[in-house]
Amino acid sequence: MSMFCYQCEQAAKGEGCTKIGVCGKQPDVAALQDLVIWCLRGLALVAVEARKAGVPTREADELAVKGLFATLTNVNFDPEYFEHLASNIIRERESLKAKLAPSGVVGMLKNGIAKLTGNGDTVGGKFERGPAAYTLPSGIASMVADGEKFAGLKSYPTDNADIASLMHTVLFGIRGVAAYADHAQILGQRDEGLYAFLHEALAAGWDGVQRDLGAWVGLSLKVGEYNLKAMELLDAGNTGTYGHPTPTKVPLGHRRNKCILVSGHDLKDLHMLLEQTTGKGIDIYTHGEMLPTHGYPELKKYEHFYGHFGTAWQNQHKEFPTFPGPIVMTTNCIQKPQGAYEKNIFTTGLVGWPGVPSVPADARGDKDFSDVIRRAQEMPGFTDDQDKGGVMVGFARNAVLGVADKVIEAVKSGAIRHFFLVAGCDGAKPGRNYYTEFVEKAPKDTVILTLACGKFRFFDKDLGTIGGLPRLLDIGQCNDAYSAIQIAVALSKAFGVGVNELPLSMVLSWYEQKAVAILLTLLHLGITNIRLGPTLPAFLTPNVVDFLVQNYNIKPITTPDQDLEAILGAQAVA
The missing domain is CATH 3.40.50.2030 (Rossmann fold)
Structure with a gap:
């Protein structure tokens, strides 16, 4: 079984992973992720028309966000997750088609898929062939076989390498946008224009619209525009719920107590865990990009929110075995759990690894971290105090502009x-x-x-x-x-x-697709003279x-x- 993936900076040989992902992604998961994107394109084609007809698309919107985010590097490696996700996407696509049927829109759409090279002839009908008419096979093995057909550029309707490059830039960019949109919607922040754009970007290339290089450049910059919106929504959710960060010194050592380590990015997960561990004799430590959360007033008020452990995501194989408590991965950045800590790691949200227990959310978005807490009480925790100094966080815009x-x-x-x-x-x-x-x-x-x-x-x-x-x-x-x-x-x-x-x-x-989205935002804003490394993206x-x-x-x-x-x-x- 082969694969092709070059969406992250660590693509093998700087060209692309073809046997197994440098991130640990197996070929079957790569194929299922490619299949999910194909299914999302079909859903997007229908959702675009549903919006025009005034048919509600909330479920399609959330599936687009979750599907894109789940295929971002180092998020989800569980084949069963993608099997269920693809089925849900197809189910929602057909549901929207049924709602559109009385309007006659489905029958009238005959302009088809634009061929981006040659004489520009269209082929087929948007709902008669291509991703909007795709039938999902039964069983994960058949899904993997189909997914292999959509790997890399196999399904792209162009022979122009530069257009294909920009099509991938758009796809990888909206994966980053979706990551921020997912965090934002968890905190109640939504924007209809953002969801509409994600569907527009997914449909592009299969929607019958002729786009030359200039149009694809424009669509890439539009990704940056909507990523700015997504970050604005997330900022509003974070600061509106937990306050504006203030300068705060965070201990890098530890103190004698039971402990839980929280990695990833999600503030709501951290807040729920802090609430559920209050008074239980368990300290909460951050890892990776959770470090800045110590600056939020509504989080740092918890006395057992103690310090930071470890460094960046790629060092977890060295650092996690030495942490004497359970570890919760809240978003992307998971690596294959090692034997030294595989019984102590949990995931939540869109993060997934086969065999690793996941903490689900209920219909209201609440989560029960009892299994994590129980594991923390079973484990030794830190048995001594260690002072390793500290670092300052909390210099977000309010803090900096307060001393402007x-x-x-x-x-x-x-x-x-x-x-x-x-x-x-x-x-x-x-x-x-x-x-x-x-x-x-x-x-x-x-x-x-x-x-x-x-x-x-x-x-x-x-x-x-x-x-x-x-x-x-x-x-x-x-x-x-x-x-x-x-x-x-x-x-x-x-x-x-x-x-x-x-x-x-x-x-x-840069490493993954959120960085791609941020770069496109900077370009959208007209910012120049950026230095980028350590290498340039292989997809350009x-x-x-x-x-x-x-x-x-x-x-x-x-x-x-x-x-x-x-x-x-x-x-x-x-």
Whole structure:
């Protein structure tokens, strides 16, 4: 059995995984994920028409979000999950068709699927063939066999490599958008325009609309526009429910007590677990991108919300065996559980691994973490106290803009020469030490803004202060790129210049599809001169890369010394 996947930065040989995913994804799961996307395209074609006819699409909207997010790197590896998901998608597609039948829309749609090359002739009918008419076979083995037909570019209606590249850019981008939309809708934040766009993007290429390269570039940038909306919704959900983050010091050591480790991104899961462990003699620790949650007032008020354990997602095989309590994975970033801790790990939400118990949500979204708590009480927990210092979090937009006058004065006085946003994903591939070295070599009159798990390359370094302000400001999770954008916009207004004219440089690292979505957001906003690494995405053709260079001056990272000198001049290195 073969597969093809090149959606993440660690694609084998920088080209694509064809035997087994570097992430641990097996070929059968890869095929089922490709099948789910094909089924989602069919659902999207029908949902687009249902919206036009005023037929409610809420179930289709949520399936699109969950299906896209579940196929993002390191989220779900369970074949049975995708078997059920594909069945639910097809069931909802047929339900929408039935609701559309009285309007005559289904019968009238004869324009078919646009062939994107040649003379542009259409083939078939949108509901008569292609993804909207696909019949799901019975049994997981047959589904896997069908899914293999849709791997890579096999199902794409184009012979143009550049168009195919942009079609994949759109798909990978909306996977990132869906991740944020899923978190947002859990907190009650929804936007009909966002759901409509996800269906539009899934249907594109199979909807009978002719799109040239320019149109696909436009659709890619539209992904960035709607990712900004998704991050705004999630920000509203997080801050509206748990308050705006405030600067907070988080212990990196531990104290004697029973313990539970929470990884991923989901604040509601963490909050429910904090509530259910209150008074039970169990401390809650964060891992990975949960670190910034210590800054939220409604979370840090719990006395047993103690500290942070470990670093980024790719180190869990080394770190999880040493944690003396159960581990809860709330979103993406799971790796194959190792024997040393496989009996102690739980998943929830869309995360899945075969054989790993999952904590489900009820109809209201509530979860019962009793099994996790029981396991924590059975395990030894930490048997001593250890002081390893701490790190500061909580410098989201409200905190930074609350001292904007000091920041502006420091820039005007020359105390702050430049800002660097060193942010993005971490990963195991060589070359990421660049970001550590870059931060270490940045002059002492510069400020480092950071977010997402890429910060674990340098998050515990003491960079000192400028005018009483820390030189290292942790803005938050990857979705808090929204905060970083708001900070940049506010500063640009204060100085009366565009964002591109600010003394601000973006040095980004990418790994998976949320980073793709954020990059498209930055391009949508017209931000230029971004440095990206450690490598460029394998799904971008040379012509697409050239377009990005010519229009946005995107450039690959080189060495810290060379890049600092290019940005700051000959006196760059401290």
